[in-house]
Amino acid sequence: MTRPHWVFADQLGPHFTDPSEHGPAEHAEIVLIEARSVLRRRRFHRAKAHLVLSALRHRAAELGDRARYVQADTYRQGLRAAVGRRRVTVRHPTSRAALGLVERLPQVEVLAPRGFLVDHADFRRWADGRGERRLLLEDFYRAVRRQEHLLLDGGEPAGGRWNLDHENREPPPRGAAALPVEPPWWPEEDDIDAEVRADLDRWEKAGEVSFVGRDGPRRFAATRAEAEQALEHFVTARLPHFGRWEDAMLHDDPWMAHSLLSVPLNLGLLDPGECVRRAERAYRDGAAPLNSVEGLVRQIAGWREYVWQLYWYLGEEYRGRNALGHHAPLPDWFAELDAGAVGARCLARTLAEVRDLGWVHHVPRLMVLGNWALQHGWDPRAVTDWFHRCFVDGYDWVMLPNVVGMSQYADGGLITTKPYAAGGAYLHRMGDFCGPCRYRPTERTGERACPFTTGYWAFVHRHRDRLAANHRTARATAGLARLTGLPELLATEHSRGQDPP
Template sequence: MADPHWLFGDQLGPGFLRPDARGGGPGRDSLVVMVEARSVFRRRRFHRAKAHLVLSAMRHRAAELGDRVRYVRADTYREGLREAVPTGPVTVHHPTSRAALALVNRLEQVRVLPARGFLVPHDAFASWADGREGHRLRQEDFYHWVRRTHGLLMDGEEPAGGRWNLDRDNREPPPAAASLGAPAPYRPREDDIDAEVRHDLDRWERAGEVSFVGRDGPRIFPATRREALAALRRFTGTRLAGFGPYEDAMLAGDPVMSHSLLSSSLNLGLLDPAECVERAEAAWRAGEAPLNSVEGFVRQVAGWREYVWQLYWHFGEDYRRRNALGHRAPLPEWFTELDADAVTARCLSTVLGQVRDTGWTHHIPRLMVLGSHALQQGWEPAALTDWFHRCFVDGYDWVMLPNVVGMSQYADGGRMTTKPYTSGGAYIDRMSDLCGPCAYRPGERSGERACPFTRGYWSFQHRHRALLAANPRTARAVSGLDRLADLDALLREERERGNRPP
């Protein structure tokens, strides 16, 4: 009989229990071990909806496996594994965090198998990156390589449609309507397992064992393979066609728009990235979705998601402590508590409210509202990374570390991106319907009606003037500081506001 196999809570799809082509990995008759460790929820103050989703997914998977699984609820992973398999060897697929990998490497009985749930093996990425050190590992180059290697959206040796990247077709501002009018996304139905999870979370909170942030409304993300496949079918069949043009737009009353909502299912291991991009490509080849929408989705999954996963391991543990801009300000309580009602700025209040209520927003509110405000205020990047990890249903250490430290906060000094991503209120006004009813005006830099993002943008430019002036991509914006007659006033107002909610 094959060795018992340990499944972490983000390795829940069938691919994690399937032998590879050479017979490696868990056997079809392997005992499956799953450990629900309470210490995970004590170490971090997670979003309540995220805790619910993870526990629901784990318990649903255990119920599916039936007598094959040994499911242990313990204080720590080490204690749970000892209870499940007191002696003898255990296999586990490469975990998704450095902390978990360090744990399994310390356990002598555990043998670590290659990672699953991604398109690119670690050794293949290492070969691609070899010789590129000293140069930026450009995401676009990586994306082209993945497309070629896996034959995704290719016509022979050339990209389908003649262009690799159709991003310029996917930057439309939102239509003049409260909603995009896209077909509704798939929504699962809660069951007895969800009720049990909610009961346990309530009990742990009452006992003071754990503390959560955010709201735990009806579960809106898949917790099973069946639900995840239904969500994938709904997206590719009815929503993918309208995804591309407005993927960077924001609507106050329609936070989902045409986005796939598949990230949590991918990151729980319920969906494999290959099946997602192949189904999307099939929709294009069948004439059911335009190329710009399909390419945009493929780029998110096969380009960006794979890139972030690889950089998490490639950059090493020291990457976590990068802080090239020297930002040290603590995250304010209104932000960490998701107190959207304390915020006057409509864009920030709306997005923070979405996180509070669902543990999710799409990539543009994350980058250009939450991340941009944090960058402008000089909040400490490691603390912000931890906040994103805890507060998003699809947030894991490997997801958020490169996305926040590299992409959002420019804390790595440009190893991942060529410039800081921040803007004044004009960008938010152009790409959303959030500014019209707001108490602030995106075109005003100082005074009572000054937009916090516009004032914050120029304050950021001033604070890092020397660094940004030396970057060809930001030098022109920095030169604009000399033309601001109200620069002293806006800087004084920014200092006086401090970390109060904008």
């Protein structure tokens, strides 16, 4: 008798259900479980809850009679209702909690992971061979490029260089409210979305669940067909402009030229291989410049793959890393996405976008939200949980290395060479927030002092011994001795404490 195959809500693409070696049979029943306990466990962003339920229900509708869709309180109850005591298969889940659950269920056989390019065993061999060297992205990225034969000409990188980051750091066009780029492709909501929204309204009104943020309209793909349209539109209309402004920010343009593909990728609707190969084809056809294509390949085949592998390689103890000894709690205004309580224009706008969209691109994530948390010494574990809950593309495997390692430097530099702390000058150079802001990026003290500038120097002072020993941050600590008004600066920063500026 053919065994049913269970898919989680982030395993919704055909590569998770199509028959293959050691996979489900061609006509296997597909089990999908909507477990209410997941929404009760954390205060997720409302748009994220909507997106995940919409994608899960859309997948069940696509599968038709082949689907066994169950709404239950827990996964255990849902599986029992779906298949009784029958044995089932499931692809390796994306979180340790889910993996622990399926491994404890004797009727479940766990199959190899899907949705990533590199095998766990291959990464372990690469990482174990590093010795005392850091597990740096650049080395791993080149190995993946070679393995997948991506952007190679005769075994060497296309264009003669592996890294084109220096071409992808242009500030936004002066005076532009938005990039001169075609807008992203948007899906159209349907009856399933209306049903999900009504259910969430009902559950929230009954006090069964609680959310942060706002819901609607749905901005991200919830089906395979929508994901394919989003990918094709990005490659043809937006990828040519992506690279040069990859690190730029604009107050009135949350999307810039970014792909937004992290959302359907992390739902399992797209496979990373198809994304990077479609982008490479655009380069080979002369439809997109190399710097844009290399930037996207680096994001997907490099950083995304790297983060996935680090999550499993570094172990659960990585979650508790706190090399800087940061223990301050998240203030209520941040936890509740209360952008109106914030004075700094860049922080207020970024927090409003999280509230309204459940998404901002990687630069405001790192250099506004993460930078602020780092400067103020917030507990990295709490910051990680916040990013997990509040972003539509946030999952445990995504946020743990991204926040603990890159954003908060809580691992002491295991995966990055320096903390990503910066003052107002960086935000002024890469964005358009500062002009109308009541604070000045060049002022360190006084009523108009930029809180990112005062926060940066207070951070450097607080961790000066550690930073002085790092060649990439030694100049900053040396600058403390030449900094006029340091006592006043520290008093200004301390007086603000954990309150918004």
